[in-house]
Amino acid sequence: xxxxxxxxxxxxxxxxxxxxxxxxxxxxxxxxxxxxxxxxxxxxxxxxxxxxxxxxxxxxxxxxxxxxxxxxxxxxxxxxxxxxxxxxxxxxxxxxxxxxxxxxxxxxxxxxxxxxxxxxxxxxxxxxxxxxxxxxxxxxxxxxxxxxxxxxxxxxxxxxxxxxxxxxxxxxxxxxxxxxxxxxxxxxxxxxxxxxxxxxxxxxxxxxxxxxxxxxxxxxxx
Amino acid sequence: xxxxxxxxxxxxxxxxxxxxxxxxxxxxxxxxxxxxxxxxxxxxxxxxxxxxxxxxxxxxxxxxxxxxxxxxxxxxxxxxxxxxxxxxxxxxxxxxxxxxxxxxxxxxxxxxxxxxxxxxxxxxxxxxxxxxxxxxxxxxxxxxxxxxxxxxxxxxxxxxxx
Numbered sequence: 001x002x003x004x005x006x007x008x009x010x011x012x013x014x015x016x017x018x019x020x021x022x023x024x025x026x027x028x029x030x031x032x033x034x035x036x037x038x039x040x041x042x043x044x045x046x047x048x049x050x051x052x053x054x055x056x057x058x059x060x061x062x063x064x065x066x067x068x069x070x071x072x073x074x075x076x077x078x079x080x081x082x083x084x085x086x087x088x089x090x091x092x093x094x095x096x097x098x099x100x101x102x103x104x105x106x107x108x109x110x111x112x113x114x115x116x117x118x119x120x121x122x123x124x125x126x127x128x129x130x131x132x133x134x135x136x137x138x139x140x141x142x143x144x145x146x147x148x149x150x151x152x153x154x155x156x157x158x159x160x161x162x163x164x165x166x167x168x169x170x171x172x173x174x175x176x177x178x179x180x181x182x183x184x185x186x187x188x189x190x191x192x193x194x195x196x197x198x199x200x201x202x203x204x205x206x207x208x209x210x211x212x213x214x215x216x217x218x219x220x221x222x
Numbered sequence: 223x224x225x226x227x228x229x230x231x232x233x234x235x236x237x238x239x240x241x242x243x244x245x246x247x248x249x250x251x252x253x254x255x256x257x258x259x260x261x262x263x264x265x266x267x268x269x270x271x272x273x274x275x276x277x278x279x280x281x282x283x284x285x286x287x288x289x290x291x292x293x294x295x296x297x298x299x300x301x302x303x304x305x306x307x308x309x310x311x312x313x314x315x316x317x318x319x320x321x322x323x324x325x326x327x328x329x330x331x332x333x334x335x336x337x338x339x340x341x342x343x344x345x346x347x348x349x350x351x352x353x354x355x356x357x358x359x360x361x362x363x364x365x366x367x368x369x370x371x372x373x374x375x376x377x378x379x380x381x382x383x384x
Contacts, residue, residue, distance in 0.1 A: 001263050002371065005236035009371075010263045041275045043282065054285060057262075059277040065378045066371065073262065073281065089288040093261025218379045222372035 002068070002221075009070045011217050012093055013210075016118050017100035018110035019051070019079030022139040022200040026100060027058050027074055029206045034060055052078040054086045062214060072214055079114065088121045096133035096217040098209055099193075100200075101156055103138050103146035108155060115156050130160045133216035136195040137209045142202070149197070159190030167191070175212075231356055236266065238352050243268040246345035251333035256326040257319070257349075258283045265323060272328070287316060287324050304342070306335060315339065317346050320353035 001010045015023040031042045038061045045054035056076040063070060077087040101111045122129045138152055162168055162182060168189040171182040182191045194212060198205025243255045247269045254269035262284035264276050294302045304317040315327040315338050325346060329338050
């Protein structure tokens with residue numbers, strides 16, 4: 001939302017993904033590292049056992065562009081399957097999405113289920129995930145039982161068909177040399193979401209994720 | 223597209239909104255009125271400046287209203303167009319505006335819920351007209367000016383992220 005009166009650009013980012021995947025940890029790390037002058041209060045609506053019940057919320061000021069103060073509102077959703085009704089509410093008016101996947105092999109099914117749930121909830125609002133700024137963060141890369149990236153990509157980011165001819169051109173992935181975000185596979189053009197690796201408890205990859213998605217959101221305005 | 227539910231408003235729209243809210247505050251004797259959009263972003267504040275974190279307040283308001291919307295549907299109502307949270311000293315009245323914005327009124331013992339509701343109804347009607355005209359003018363997608371706001375600003379965006 002652009003407010004010409006107060007000269008502010010406000011954008012809403014949602015961290016989505018399966019339960020215990022590290023969404024709240026991402027926000028906690030940002031909260032801990034960003035100067036108190038540039039962030040607001042972090043709100044967590046959680047159960048007594050620290051599981052997200054409704055959402056976490058953290059506003060962060062990124063700076064000024066063209067005289068407009070850019071403020072990003074970061075939200076997480078409750079990851080547990082049970083909380084779908086409240087999870088869906090948080091997606092309302094979203095400008096960019098980070099899917100935080102749990103790299104552990106045992107959580108593969110939970111990742112896939114959550115990704116499907118994201119597509120379903122978005123389409124119920126009439127939003128097209130493939131047309132919004134959307135990235136995947138593979139979290140917990142330090143764990144010994146982390147699945148290979150190749151397998152995670154195949155399950156969670158296999159690509160969507162690109163039918164619009166103007167977008168059918170090879171687009172290299174800037175962060176992964178030799179890989180493409182848009183390419184032709186067989187006879188079909190497909191697009192994939194950019195992805196990053198992270199160890200959110202240590203803060204690795206947390207800011208790279210935020211920067212990548214925020215930049216994508218701002219570039220949709222240019 | 224700039225986002226799933228993008229919209230923008232001009233300084234003129236903002237002035238009209240403020241005028242309606244000021245009139246409402248004077249007539250109802252409420253302390254403060256805030257407008258929050260359904261995505262949880264604060265649009266305007268009029269009256270006594272709130273002492274709390276207004277960004278957090280706005281996000282919770284939107285979540286509260288959305289949760290109650292779903293509760294309404296579950297019991298067979300189309301919506302709860304307004305909500306009241308009554309405290310010992312401080313209370314809140316929330317009302318839907320044009321299905322996109324929430325009017326939040328903070329009031330204390332200097333007035334009554336009845337008066338706030340009565341005057342709130344009139345304010346909501348005025349605000350509905352302002353917002354509906356605004357949405358009609360800009361549609362639901364980004365406006366031309368919004369689309370072009372950051373045109374050529376790639377360098378600035380890159381710089382922002384070091």
